[in-house]
Amino acid sequence: MDNLLNKEELEFAEHMREFYRTEIPEDIRYRQAIGSEEGTHDDVVATQRILNKHGYAVPNWSVASGGQDWTPVQRHIWLNEMQLACVPQPLAFNASMVGPVIDTFGSQEIKDRFLPATANIDIWWSQGFSEPNAGSDLASLKTSAVKQGDKYIVNGQKTWTTLGQYGDWIFTLVRTDPNVKKQAGISFLLIDMKSPGLTVRPIQLIDGGHEVNEVFFDNVEVPVENLVGEENKGWTYAKFLLGNERTGIARVGESQVKLARAKAYAAATKTAKGSLLNDPAFSARITTIEAELKALEFTQLRILSTQVAGADKPDPRSSILKLRGSRLQQDITELLTDIVGPQGLDFVDSREVRTKFTTLPHGAADALKTYFNYRKVSIYGGSSEVQLGIISKALLGL
Numbered sequence: 314m315d316n317l318l319n320k321e322e323l324e325f326a327e328h329m330r331e332f333y334r335t336e337i338p339e340d341i342r343y344r345q346a347i348g349s350e351e352g353t354h355d356d357v358v359a360t361q362r363i364l365n366k367h368g369y370a371v372p373n374w375s376v377a378s379g380g381q382d383w384t385p386v387q388r389h390i391w392l393n394e395m396q397l398a399c400v401p402q403p404l405a406f407n408a409s410m411v412g413p414v415i416d417t418f419g420s421q422e423i424k425d426r427f428l429p430a431t432a433n434i435d436i437w438w439s440q441g442f443s444e445p446n447a448g449s450d451l452a453s454l455k456t457s458a459v460k461q462g463d464k465y466i467v468n469g470q471k472t473w474t475t476l477g478q479y480g481d482w483i484f485t486l487v488r489t490d491p492n493v494k495k496q497a498g499i500s501f502l503l504i505d506m507k508s509p510g511l512t513v514r515p516i517q518l519i520d521g522g523h524e525v526n527e528v529f530f531d532n533v534e535v536p537v538e539n540l541v542g543e544e545n546k547g548w549t550y551a552k553f554l555l556g557n558e559r560t561g562i563a564r565v566g567e568s569q570v571k572l573a574r575a576k577a578y579a580a581a582t583k584t585a586k587g588s589l590l591n592d593p594a595f596s597a598r599i600t601t602i603e604a605e606l607k608a609l610e611f612t613q614l615r616i617l618s619t620q621v622a623g624a625d626k627p628d629p630r631s632s633i634l635k636l637r638g639s640r641l642q643q644d645i646t647e648l649l650t651d652i653v654g655p656q657g658l659d660f661v662d663s664r665e666v667r668t669k670f671t672t673l674p675h676g677a678a679d680a681l682k683t684y685f686n687y688r689k690v691s692i693y694g695g696s697s698e699v700q701l702g703i704i705s706k707a708l709l710g711l
């Protein structure tokens with residue numbers, strides 16, 4: 314990427330590179346590098362607090378709320394260098410989702426109440442949008458909030474709530490008017506997850522981990538002052554949030570790190586003719602992914618360099634980044650799985666397996682767990698089919 318940046322951008326990249334490698338503890342970066350679940354919560358909190366202390370946790374917020382007056386390319390460098398240094402990213406629910414919504418649409422009172430704690434992750438937010446029958450078609454959501462005096466009474470269910478087991482608060486889309494066009498009756502409500510009547514239930518995934526949850530609301534009382542912006546304008550705020558969710562979703566830096574790991578594992582895997590890395594078919598596969606990743610990086614920079622800083626309308630071209638980025642992330646986890654082979658099958662207790670490994674470097678056993686876990690990337694943040702729909706309508710005019 315460096316040969317595409319101007320002098321100031323190169324200096325900025327160098328500064329961020331050094332910052333991440335000197336300020337963020339190495340054990341945190343190692344756990345992030347191997348995709349370990351150990352320490353997920355504590356590592357994210359510790360890292361975000363260090364970033365926040367230096368003004369690097371929420372650069373995408375307005376300067377008045379603690380953000381940075383950066384260009385889109387600087388924001389890209391900030392994120393890409395973070396991924397290359399294997400630094401856990403600021404919690405997306407706080408930094409890229411509810412924070413910008415409150416910052417842009419909230420009253421001064423709600424900003425003062427929530428933004429500092431959100432930037433410093435004193436509040437861990439969860440995202441309560443999806444429901445069992447409202448995912449891609451989110452506007453069909455049914456969870457209701459009925460106003461009674463100075464409270465809303467909330468009833469319904471959310472699902473796929475990522476890391477909801479750690480959630481202090483949940484930002485939700487709720488139906489406040491069932492009698493109008495479905496998009497026009499939705500509000501954006503902040504709910505304390507310790508409220509009586511709110512229950513979190515784990516969903517176990519095929520990788521054996523506990524990353525997502527169901528959240529149930531049974532007559533949960535929510536003070537009206539927890540409404541963000543205006544009642545029944547929640548769909549506008551949700552569209553703004555979902556546009557931000559796609560920012561940086563291509564995860565080029567993270568994929569580059571994983572590809573480097575794949576090469577190291579392939580080099581350590583002995584075959585009759587030397588190592589797997591010397592196998593022409595295998596190295597052709599690695600080279601193809603490398604070239605596609607480079608092309609994605611160029612596309613990302615091309616899109617970023619023509620974007621206006623601070624633009625609040627989602628750029629439909631980000632659907633290309635989401636689509637290709639997801640595909641490549643999955644391709645690389647498939648590559649890693651093929652290298653590890655049957656040794657990865659015992660992934661459920663990967664720590665124990667790691668100690669049994671003699672031929673592969675530390676961390677290799679997590680490859681299969683990551684493979685299963687990464688089936689998600691073509692679903693969340695808008696599924697690949699939905700991205701194809703956006704590309705065909707908004708970019709190709711079909």
Ligand SMILES: Cc1cc2nc3c(=O)[nH]c(=O)nc-3n(C[C@H](O)[C@H](O)[C@H](O)COP(=O)(O)OP(=O)(O)OC[C@H]3O[C@@H](n4cnc5c(N)ncnc54)[C@H](O)[C@@H]3O)c2cc1C
Binds near residue numbers: 692702
């Ligand atoms: C790991 C993970 C974490 C998540 N975390 C959260 C979270 O924290 N909070 C939250 O609110 N949600 C979360 N989600 C939910 C996520 O946003 C939804 O899963 C996603 O929007 C898809 O919705 P759905 O699962 O209901 O599938 P559906 O919308 O029912 O889709 C089913 C299938 O139909 C296809 N499809 C749907 N509509 C179209 C269309 N118009 N054109 C072509 N094909 C279509 C889809 O691509 C998919 O293959 C998470 C999901 C996953 C997998």
